[in-house]
Structure formats: C-alpha cells, structure tokens
Amino acid sequence: MAQKYRIYINEKVILITESEPKHADNFEKLDAETFDLKIIYTWILANPNKLFYIKTANAKVYFKAVKKSITLIEAAGGLVKNTKGQYLFIYRNDKWDLPKGKIEKEEGVKEAAVREVEEECGIKVSELNEKICKTYHVYVNRGEVVLKKTHWYAMKSKAKDKLKPQKEEGITDVRWFEKEHIEPIIDNTFPSIMDVLHKEKLVTNKVMPLSE
Template sequence: MAQKYRIYINQKVILLTETKPQNAEDYESIDAEVFDLKIVYTWVLSHKSKLFYVLCKDAKLFIKAVAKSVTLIEAAGGLVKSENDTYLFIYRNNKWDLPKGKIEKGEKVKEAAVREVEEECGIKVNKLEEKICKTYHVYILKGDIVLKKTHWFMMRSKGQYKLKPQKEEGITDVRWFNKEHITPIVKNTFPSIIDVLVKEKLIINTPVPL
C-alpha cells in the first residue's frame, strides 16, 4: 500500500505521496527533486492554492529527509475518552485543540504523551491505548523553520476531575464533549487535529486531503 504523509502549513497541506492524489487537478505539484522546505514554506504561504503534492518514490524516506533539513521538534499528546464516552479538548490561542507537548530529553514518547495530557488538563490518565497517528506541521520559531512531529495516542480516564487548564501554556479552557457535539471544534481547530478525529471516527465524511 502506497504511503502518504501530510505536512501542514497553517491551513494549507503538502501531501507527500507515492501515487498521484485523487482530484489531482485541485492540487499544485511540487517537484521532489528540488524540494526544499525552507523555500517551499514561504512559497506555499504566498500561493493562492491550499493543496500541494510531492510525488516521491518512498514517502517515508522523503519525510525523514525533510525532517533532517530543518529543526525538528517532537511532541506527544492524546485523545482522552472518559467512562461516560466523552472526549477531552482544550482551548488555546483561540482554537480548540488536543493536549500535547514537547518530548523532554531522555523521555519516552508514551511517557511524554501521558505527562502532557495530565499537566495541561489536570486529570489522571488511567489507560494508554493504541497509537492513533503522527501529524506534521511547520512554523517559524526564532527566525528558523521548524517541523513539529506529534505522536498521538488514544487514552482513557476514569472518575470525576475538576479540570484545570494549564494557563502558563496559554490554555484558557478544558472541556469534555460528546461525540455528537463536537461541531464547534471541527469549525475552529487545526487540520492536524481533524486528522486525529477522522482516524478515530469522531468525524465521518469530512473532506481531508488524500
């Protein structure tokens, strides 16, 4: 099965793919031979199109090469489900988001995911389940291009907790949502979060670039 990776730049997506995407006419093609994220970043932001693709022989090797070409920050977080079948979301920087944070030096990915969720929301994770996916997005930090790779896990929490947003991390709200009531989140979140929700089937029939 052909591998595909999505790199998000704000609300735009660069699809790294081994096969031409569906509805290729909706995409702008970027030549794999001359791909340089430091240059592509500015070009994509100034371009009117929101969808781009890079046709490559080995998407996994390609994303690794891209990661080596810029500053890579690895983070981990989770989608937490309560015993009442509600899901935990945070509100940060005027967007709904999922709790996540940078993996500390010497820390295992799974440990970081649980720690960040507990710190940012004031809850206890009772069970760490399967890995959902990895997401990638690009931004500027201190003048440098940064690629953030986030590892997402499914988690379970039991009991009633007084949710406590980690305000020093810019989080102003933490809430549990029923699956049927996440429309406000879908309308005001990041494309990478949509990816996580689609993977866990909280969203169905949502147009995610393939």
C-alpha cells in the same frame, strides 16, 4: 499500497505521494528535485492555495530525506475519553485542539504524552492505550523553521476529575464533548487534529478539510 505522507503548515498541507492525488486539479504540484521545506515555508504561507503535492517514486525514502534536512522537534499528546464516553479538548490560540507538548530530554514518548495531557488539562490519566497516529507540522521556533512530529495516543480518565486549563501555555478552556456534539471542534480546529479524529472514527461522515 502507495505510501503517502502529510506535512501541515497551518491550514495547508503538502502531500508526499507516489501517485497523483485524487482531485489533482485542486492541488499545486511542487518540484521534488528542488524542494526545500525551510525555503518554501514562507512562500506556501503567502500562496492562496491550500493543497500542494510532491510526486516521487519512493515516498518513504523522500520523506525521510525531508526530515533530515530540517530541525525535528518531537512532541506527544493524547485523545482522552472519560467514563461517560466524552472526549477532552482544549481551546488555545482561538482554535479547539488536543493537549500535547514537547518531549523532554531523557523522557519516553508515552511518558511525555501523559505528562502533557495532565499538565495542560489538570486531570489524571487512568489508562494509556494504543498509539493513534503521528502528525507533522511546520512552524517557526525562535526564528528557525522547524518540523514538529507529534505522537498521538488514546487515553482514558475519570469523568469526576476537575478540569483546569494551563493558562501559562495559552490554554483558555478545557472541555469534555460528547461524540455526537463535536461540531464546534470540526468547524474550528487544525487539519492535523482532524487526522487524529478521523483515525479514531470520531469524524466519519464529513470530508476532511485537506483530504486528497
């Protein structure tokens, strides 16, 4: 099966693939030989297109080289389900999001995921389950274009925990949502979060915003 990797820049995506994407006419092709994520970042932000792709013979090797060419920041977070079957979301920067944060020095990935969820939402994680997926997005950190790799885990928490948004991190709301009532999330979240929801089958009957 052909390998594919996604790098998100806000609402936009760069698809690294070994084959032409479906609906290729909707994508703008980038040159694999001259591609430099740090240089092209500003150009992509200004470009009216949302979908870009790089075709390469070995997507895994190419993506590994891309990661080596830029500062990589590792983060971890979780999709939390309570005993009522509801899912936990935070509201930050005018978007619905999932709790996550940077992995501290000498901290394990799973440990960081649990800590960030508990700190940002004011809950206690009662169970840490399987890893859902990894997502990658580019942003500017202290004037430097960086790539953030986020490890996502499925978690459980008791519904009786009182929610408390970590306001110093810009979180203004924390809320439980029924699976059947996550339309506000789908309509106002990041494509990378949609990837997580899609992996957990919370989004099945909608086209992902940046699907290839």
